[in-house]
Amino acid sequence: MNMTSHVQARYAAGAQAVEPQLCCPIPYDQNLLTLLPQEIIERDYGCGDPSRYVRQGETVLDLGSGGGKICYMAAQLVGPGGRVIGVDMTDDMLALARHFQPYMAEKLGEDRVRFVKGQIQDLALDLDKVAAYLAEHPIGDLESLQRFEAWQQQQRAEQPMIASNSVDLVVSNCVLNLVDDGQKQQLMAEIFRVLKPGGRAAISDIVSDAPIPPSMKADAELWSGCISGAFEESAFGDAFRAVGFVGVTYDKWDEKPWRVEGGIEFRSVTVLAYKPPVVDPSDQGHGVIYKGPFTHATDEWENIYPCGQRIAVNKQTYELLGQAPYAAHFVRLAPQHALLPTPFTLPPGTARPVEFMRGGTTHLGGEAGGSCKPGGGCC
Numbered sequence: 049m050n051m052t053s054h055v056q057a058r059y060a061a062g063a064q065a066v067e068p069q070l071c072c073p074i075p076y077d078q079n080l081l082t083l084l085p086q087e088i089i090e091r092d093y094g095c096g097d098p099s100r101y102v103r104q105g106e107t108v109l110d111l112g113s114g115g116g117k118i119c120y121m122a123a124q125l126v127g128p129g130g131r132v133i134g135v136d137m138t139d140d141m142l143a144l145a146r147h148f149q150p151y152m153a154e155k156l157g158e159d160r161v162r163f164v165k166g167q168i169q170d171l172a173l174d175l176d177k178v179a180a181y182l183a184e185h186p187i188g189d190l191e192s193l194q195r196f197e198a199w200q201q202q203q204r205a206e207q208p209m210i211a212s213n214s215v216d217l218v219v220s221n222c223v224l225n226l227v228d229d230g231q232k233q234q235l236m237a238e239i240f241r242v243l244k245p246g247g248r249a250a251i252s253d254i255v256s257d258a259p260i261p262p263s264m265k266a267d268a269e270l271w272s273g274c275i276s277g278a279f280e281e282s283a284f285g286d287a288f289r290a291v292g293f294v295g296v297t298y299d300k301w302d303e304k305p306w307r308v309e310g311g312i313e314f315r316s317v318t319v320l321a322y323k324p325p326v327v328d329p330s331d332q333g334h335g336v337i338y339k340g341p342f343t344h345a346t347d348e349w350e351n352i353y354p355c356g357q358r359i360a361v362n363k364q365t366y367e368l369l370g371q372a373p374y375a376a377h378f379v380r381l382a383p384q385h386a387l388l389p390t391p392f393t394l395p396p397g398t399a400r401p402v403e404f405m406r407g408g409t410t411h412l413g414g415e416a417g418g419s420c421k422p423g424g425g426c427c
Contacts, residue, residue, distance in 0.1 A: 096252020112223025116145030333383030
């Protein structure tokens with residue numbers, strides 16, 4: 049039995065009976081659990097609560113949705129008009145989640161949730177459609193195999209299970225570690241692909257405090273138990289940045305390890321990451337001031353922001369720093385006169401002259417660092 053089959057078998061068993069070894073104790077919002085059938089609550093396996101990042105009206109995608117617990121919690125938070133999609137590859141888990149769809153639709157007043165069968169590292173290919181194709185077109189020779197491969201590529205391009213730029217928020221609860229190491233970069237790229245520009249990911253998972261040796265990676269029980277496939281601590285954030293995410297933040301970090309295996313500590317974290325909005329990267333005279341508390345900050349593009357200095361930025365960076373998670377740390381300064389856009393060629397950390405900014409628009413970021421408000425008085 050290969051590793052993927054072992055994972056499926058273990059989680060199929062977990063859909064039939066509770067397996068305590070597959071989860072960490074999580075303080076979920078009890079108000080959101082009230083509507084859920086006890087069977088779903090008991091057979092959910094996770095290490096965090098990404099549902100707390102859901103906003104009203106959003107389209108939310110849950111990777112490795114299992115019995116549907118996070119999906120049905122998110123469905124209450126998105127409200128009328130919001131949508132939730134769960135992706136899982138284990139038939140027993142999908143059957144459990146889908147079984148309660150009519151019940152939950154009645155409780156919510158509408159059917160806001162759908163579950164699809166797929167691999168989270170290939171969100172474009174619907175495995176239910178794959179099964180239907182193979183039932184009608186069995187593979188018996190090289191030619192039929194080639195036709196099947198061509199059909200898969202056509203499906204990904206023309207009828208993707210999850211379309212590009214279609215999701216506001218991607219969540220996952222202790223599932224990324226179950227994906228083969230060789231496919232983890234593809235997994236991250238798929239999360240980035242399906243998010244809308246400006247969208248975000250909230251991923252709860254297990255990380256290790258040291259590299260995991262090959263002997264542990266070869267242990268199927270440790271792999272399916274969310275241990276030996278875990279990202280190393282710093283590598284987890286790096287994997288998001290490598291495919292284009294910005295604002296990568298470790299929002300939750302458990303002080304105590306969940307388990308210790310082979311002298312390595314494994315703990316739960318939740319990472320937030322943002323897909324940059326599509327805006328103008330030209331120089332139109334904008335500037336920002338980093339408010340601290342550090343002497344300077346450096347972003348993903350190696351822009352440097354000394355504390356308290358007016359630093360020149362392009363329009364794209366100006367817009368980005370007005371959004372989470374940056375907004376609370378920056379004052380944004382629009383120029384006093386609209387300028388004809390030109391290519392931004394200034395070296396990182398270049399100061400914007402005070403005279404250039406006077407009379408322009410100032411946007412104070414967030415609540416951090418002071419209580420003065422635009423239009424208010426300070427003394």
